[in-house]
Amino acid sequence: xxxxxxxxxxxxxxxxxxxxxxxxxxxxxxxxxxxxxxxxxxxxxxxxxxxxxxxxxxxxxxxxxxxxxxxxxxxxxxxxxxxxxxxxxxxxxxxxxxxxxxxxxxxxxxxxxxxxxxxxxxxxxxxxxxxxxxxxxxxxxxxxxxxxxxxxxxxxxxxxxxxxxxxxxxxxxxxxxxxxxxxxxxxxxxxxxxxxxxxxxxxxxxxxxxxxxxxxxxxxxxxxxxxxxxxxxxxxxxxxxxxxxxxxxxxxxxxxxxxxxxxxxxxxxxxxxxxxxxxxxxxxxxxxxxxxxxxxxxxxxxxxxxxxxxxxxxxxxxxxxxxxxxxxxxxxxxxxxxxxxxxxxxxxxxxxxxxxxxxxxxxxxxxxxxxxxxxxxxxxxxxxxxxxxxxxxxxxxxxxxxxxxxxxxxxxxxxxxxxxxxxxxxxxxxxxxxxxxxxxxxxxxxxxxxxxxxxxxxxxxxxxxxxxxxxxxxxxxxxxxxxxxxxxxxxxxxxxxxxxxxxxxxxxxxxxxxxxxxxxxxxxxxxxxxxxxxxxxxxxxxxxxxxx
Numbered sequence: 001x002x003x004x005x006x007x008x009x010x011x012x013x014x015x016x017x018x019x020x021x022x023x024x025x026x027x028x029x030x031x032x033x034x035x036x037x038x039x040x041x042x043x044x045x046x047x048x049x050x051x052x053x054x055x056x057x058x059x060x061x062x063x064x065x066x067x068x069x070x071x072x073x074x075x076x077x078x079x080x081x082x083x084x085x086x087x088x089x090x091x092x093x094x095x096x097x098x099x100x101x102x103x104x105x106x107x108x109x110x111x112x113x114x115x116x117x118x119x120x121x122x123x124x125x126x127x128x129x130x131x132x133x134x135x136x137x138x139x140x141x142x143x144x145x146x147x148x149x150x151x152x153x154x155x156x157x158x159x160x161x162x163x164x165x166x167x168x169x170x171x172x173x174x175x176x177x178x179x180x181x182x183x184x185x186x187x188x189x190x191x192x193x194x195x196x197x198x199x200x201x202x203x204x205x206x207x208x209x210x211x212x213x214x215x216x217x218x219x220x221x222x223x224x225x226x227x228x229x230x231x232x233x234x235x236x237x238x239x240x241x242x243x244x245x246x247x248x249x250x251x252x253x254x255x256x257x258x259x260x261x262x263x264x265x266x267x268x269x270x271x272x273x274x275x276x277x278x279x280x281x282x283x284x285x286x287x288x289x290x291x292x293x294x295x296x297x298x299x300x301x302x303x304x305x306x307x308x309x310x311x312x313x314x315x316x317x318x319x320x321x322x323x324x325x326x327x328x329x330x331x332x333x334x335x336x337x338x339x340x341x342x343x344x345x346x347x348x349x350x351x352x353x354x355x356x357x358x359x360x361x362x363x364x365x366x367x368x369x370x371x372x373x374x375x376x377x378x379x380x381x382x383x384x385x386x387x388x389x390x391x392x393x394x395x396x397x398x399x400x401x402x403x404x405x406x407x408x409x410x411x412x413x414x415x416x417x418x419x420x421x422x423x424x425x426x427x428x429x430x431x432x433x434x435x436x437x438x439x440x441x442x443x444x445x446x447x448x449x450x451x452x453x454x455x456x457x458x459x460x461x462x463x464x465x466x467x468x469x470x471x472x473x474x475x476x477x478x479x480x481x482x483x484x485x486x487x488x489x490x491x492x493x494x495x496x497x498x499x500x501x502x503x504x505x506x507x508x509x510x511x512x513x514x515x516x517x518x519x520x521x522x523x524x525x526x527x528x529x530x531x532x533x534x535x536x537x538x539x540x541x542x543x544x545x546x547x548x
Contacts (some may be wrong), residue, residue: 035056120187128193143272155239177212261300283310286306305348313352344374392526416435459475
């Protein structure tokens with residue numbers, strides 16, 4: 001019975017994808033118009049009575065060839081094209097069953113004729129819209145999109161826009177073609193979620209970013225426990241339709257590490273949502289969500305890794321003293337590794353903890369292992385780069401930032417960090433070349449996000465590095481106007497004014513940022529942007545206050 005239902009569902013989805021129902025509706029409408037015209041004109045024109053019967057029979061007989069033609073052909077981009085064929089998807093697996101197998105594109109699938117390009121090499125995953133009765137599932141919608149992003153990031157030959165880049169278009173007000181142009185992607189995955197009780201209705205659709213036409217659209221109605229299989233199935237559907245292969249560490253990630261308690265998964269998603277907001281208030285809330293997930297499912301490896309990671313971030317930015325959080329963070333990272341020794345995110349968390357604890361060699365090994373397990377995980381390179389920079393290993397830090405940008409080319413901030421690292425190790429020409437590349441990317445990003453304080457202060461810093469500091473002042477002041485109460489904004493503005501020669505302004509901003517109780521001493525001591533301040537008594541007094 002289950003197999004029959006699966007076949008029926010697959011056939012129904014294929015009929016919708018090929019837009020057969022739409023074609024049949026158009027055929028019926030046109031037939032009705034013809035019959036109305038015949039009823040009004042055949043008798044005055046002197047046509048015999050049997051002519052209307054012939055017309056009715058002809059229209060009924062024509063339904064079959066019309067349906068066949070609608071199945072084979074479609075009207076796209078102002079012309080008739082053959083609808084590309086897609087193989088049937090494998091049956092979704094429930095948590096605890098065998099993982100959904102990797103999907104490979106068929107050897108003889110026709111090219112996507114509707115596309116404006118011959119190849120779709122980049123895709124953006126938008127947050128799913130919340131259609132639940134209470135409209136209170138935004139965290140679930142974000143989490144679903146993030147899980148699909150994590151899976152697709154492991155697909156070789158496919159570039160996936162970052163969460164930060166994609167999620168700014170959550171309100172659906174921007175045309176997919178404009179999103180494609182701004183993010184430099186060829187396709188957009190969007191959808192909706194309706195969650196009621198223990199049931200889910202998820203609709204996903206892949207839109208061609210060049211002409212705005214749907215490449216495919218499917219609806220999944222399942223129990224909530226099937227969400228992990230649905231995530232893998234949607235990701236597989238994307239790569240399958242793009243004629244790629246879903247393989248590697250992300251292929252079975254969702255089902256392999258699925259929690260046994262769905263409430264635990266919900267708290268884990270809430271924790272991820274808070275952690276991604278990068279504010280002091282959100283970072284205070286995130287650990288509580290991860291702890292609750294672990295309480296409900298003690299063997300949930302990703303929740304342990306998430307807890308270790310957010311606690312490490314809070315220690316790095318002095319949200320709390322290391323002795324208060326480090327024991328719990330260390331235990332969470334170790335538990336994550338015990339439960340899932342091949343989970344790259346667990347090794348990244350372990351790298352964080354060892355770096356904070358002063359075990360530089362151990363941190364190196366943890367980050368290297370994370371990269372070995374998942375070479376397509378940008379966070380592994382990014383945080384390894386931060387660790388190397390804090391240790392004064394600038395050349396390796398620059399290499400890590402370069403890899404981060406390769407995997408996440410829509411985040412120009414890492415280019416700024418890379419330029420800083422090149423400058424710190426005396427590679428002036430490389431620093432200037434990377435800075436020019438960063439400036440172009442940052443200015444483009446500001447056209448998309450004019451209210452992003454981080455993009456503003458990084459643009460100011462890059463202009464300073466290029467010898468155009470006076471042009472950078474308005475960007476720095478705009479960042480302070482937008483989010484002058486945040487540590488990151490004040491600290492980076494201080495770095496700018498340090499290089500700009502306004503040392504009093506730089507020290508004032510540093511003091512204000514330290515007053516928030518935040519700041520990573522190892523990073524600050526090795527930050528080359530602050531080199532002009534190091535011999536000043538006031539700076540030394542501030543650093544003495546920062547150190548315990």
